[in-house]
Amino acid sequence: MATPLVVSEVFKSFTMHLRDGIKLPVVNDVNFSVASGECVVLGGPSGIGKSSILKMLYGNYAVDAGQILVGHKDKIVDIAHADPRTILEVRRHTLGYVSQFLRTVPRVSALDVVAEPLFARGVDAAQAKDKAAELLAKLNLPRELWSLPPATFSGGEQQRVNIARGFITSHRILLLDEPTASLDAVNRRVVVEMIAEKKREGVAMLGIFHDEEVREAVADRILDVSQFSPRKAIAA
Amino acid sequence: MTDTPLLKVSGVSKFYGSRIGCKDVNFELWPGEVLAIVGESGSGKTTLLNCLSTRLMPTAGSVEYRMRDGNFRDLYHMSEAERRFLMRTDWGFVHQNPADGLRMTVSAGANVGERLMAIGDRHYGKIRETASDWLSRVEISTDRIDDQPRAFSGGMRQRLQIARNLVTGPRLVFMDEPTGGLDVSVQARLLDLLRGLVNDLGLAAIVVTHDLAVARLLSHRMMVMKDGHVIEHGLTDRVLDDPREPYTQLFVSSILQV
Numbered sequence: 001m002a003t004p005l006v007v008s009e010v011f012k013s014f015t016m017h018l019r020d021g022i023k024l025p026v027v028n029d030v031n032f033s034v035a036s037g038e039c040v041v042l043g044g045p046s047g048i049g050k051s052s053i054l055k056m057l058y059g060n061y062a063v064d065a066g067q068i069l070v071g072h073k074d075k076i077v078d079i080a081h082a083d084p085r086t087i088l089e090v091r092r093h094t095l096g097y098v099s100q101f102l103r104t105v106p107r108v109s110a111l112d113v114v115a116e117p118l119f120a121r122g123v124d125a126a127q128a129k130d131k132a133a134e135l136l137a138k139l140n141l142p143r144e145l146w147s148l149p150p151a152t153f154s155g156g157e158q159q160r161v162n163i164a165r166g167f168i169t170s171h172r173i174l175l176l177d178e179p180t181a182s183l184d185a186v187n188r189r190v191v192v193e194m195i196a197e198k199k200r201e202g203v204a205m206l207g208i209f210h211d212e213e214v215r216e217a218v219a220d221r222i223l224d225v226s227q228f229s230p231r232k233a234i235a236a
Numbered sequence: 237m238t239d240t241p242l243l244k245v246s247g248v249s250k251f252y253g254s255r256i257g258c259k260d261v262n263f264e265l266w267p268g269e270v271l272a273i274v275g276e277s278g279s280g281k282t283t284l285l286n287c288l289s290t291r292l293m294p295t296a297g298s299v300e301y302r303m304r305d306g307n308f309r310d311l312y313h314m315s316e317a318e319r320r321f322l323m324r325t326d327w328g329f330v331h332q333n334p335a336d337g338l339r340m341t342v343s344a345g346a347n348v349g350e351r352l353m354a355i356g357d358r359h360y361g362k363i364r365e366t367a368s369d370w371l372s373r374v375e376i377s378t379d380r381i382d383d384q385p386r387a388f389s390g391g392m393r394q395r396l397q398i399a400r401n402l403v404t405g406p407r408l409v410f411m412d413e414p415t416g417g418l419d420v421s422v423q424a425r426l427l428d429l430l431r432g433l434v435n436d437l438g439l440a441a442i443v444v445t446h447d448l449a450v451a452r453l454l455s456h457r458m459m460v461m462k463d464g465h466v467i468e469h470g471l472t473d474r475v476l477d478d479p480r481e482p483y484t485q486l487f488v489s490s491i492l493q494v
Contacts, residue, residue, distance in 0.1 A: 016485070062478050084457045105428060
């Protein structure tokens with residue numbers, strides 16, 4: 001599939017019932033698509049709705065109107081209207097997400113955290129762990145940390161665990177929410193190289209990168225989110 | 237992804253006289269899916285759970301369960317004996333208070349072994365071996381196999397109750413506040429254990445809890461109840477990150493940040 005992700009006419013607002021039902025518009029009429037092997041970077045100032053777009057695509061936020069079409073296996077799924085079971089199935093096989101923060105589970109080792117998406121897809125445990133070890137090594141996470149739960153790791157170490165977890169599968173689409181925010185220069189370069197490799201494999205990526213150097217290196221195209229901002233419409 | 241649900245719930249209502257216990261609940265549960273039912277005390281969570289698990293007869297509605305032979309049976313039209321057999325083999329029920337789900341005056345091993353005997357196991361050595369294996373899976377030292385649960389801590393009792401329920405390889409487990417009443421460190425351990433078991437065994441589960449952190453960690457899907465009604469229902473991440481209903485927004489925003 002040449003264009004595995006198509007977003008059309010998506011509207012999103014929050015209704016704050018606890019604040020007298022104030023309606024906060026987030027984005028209006030969002031239209032874009034991401035092709036295989038392409039990395040599109042969402043641009044624009046803070047608070048313009050970049051993260052909200054990623055969360056809608058991943059199913060964490062509901063949308064008011066519009067369609068989010070994802071090529072899943074040999075059919076097309078509309079995330080905006082899919083039932084929870086379908087969304088989970090799409091997440092397991094097609095749609096990956098690397099968030100800024102790691103949600104840690106007590107007692108699960110870093111290696112297992114990374115290997116888990118492969119376990120969920122039914123990959124043999126030993127094979128999954130080998131792949132996880134390979135990624136953690138590539139991201140320079142000290143070997144003595146692999147068997148420890150990541151809750152006590154530094155921000156940068158947690159983020160590398162998170163990246164390894166997000167990149168371990170062969171998902172056709174990857175959403176990247178500032179995956180390099182707390183990394184040093186060496187590891188940022190490793191991530192840039194990993195993104196380039198995903199592109200060569202034909203993965204469609206949509207990301208937020210505040211670091212200019214990384215953005216320059218990975219972006220094929222920058223999508224200015226302020227064009228979808230309802231605030232712009234009000235000001236105009 | 238299988239295309240047949242395990243449980244089909246339609247129009248389940250329970251009235252206590254003129255008071256509503258739960259009203260017009262509809263959903264389907266698929267194999268391997270964990271559903272959390274959340275809401276404050278008195279919202280009807282436990283009434284609903286009891287209706288689904290046939291511990292309580294609803295006033296109206298039907299619950300159909302797909303038996304191992306692939307046929308759906310209406311739970312309320314089964315004989316009492318059939319229901320009890322289902323309860324003892326294909327289902328599990330984890331009570332908030334382990335004393336409600338265990339026999340406190342027989343040994344830990346016998347608590348686990350009893351369910352095996354209910355499905356026809358008679359070989360004492362094998363039963364003991366399986367019981368001992370399950371005790372270690374729930375992290376109870378096997379040298380405690382002959383001790384009574386009375387001698388166990390609250391966390392151990394809860395883990396023993398889980399072993400007792402899972403030993404027969406059930407396809408559906410009901411849990412009523414499985415981590416309620418346990419201190420936080422014990423809760424974390426139990427949650428991690430439950431999560432692992434649910435994943436490994438591909439269990440379907442319905443978990444009643446008022447703890448949203450428990451729901452986030454364990455469940456795929458979430459139903460929010462208020463005054464006996466299901467007011468919001470969806471992917472767990474969606475309900476917690478983008479709650480739509482006024483009550484859900486209040487409920488989610490009331491969590492204390494640690």
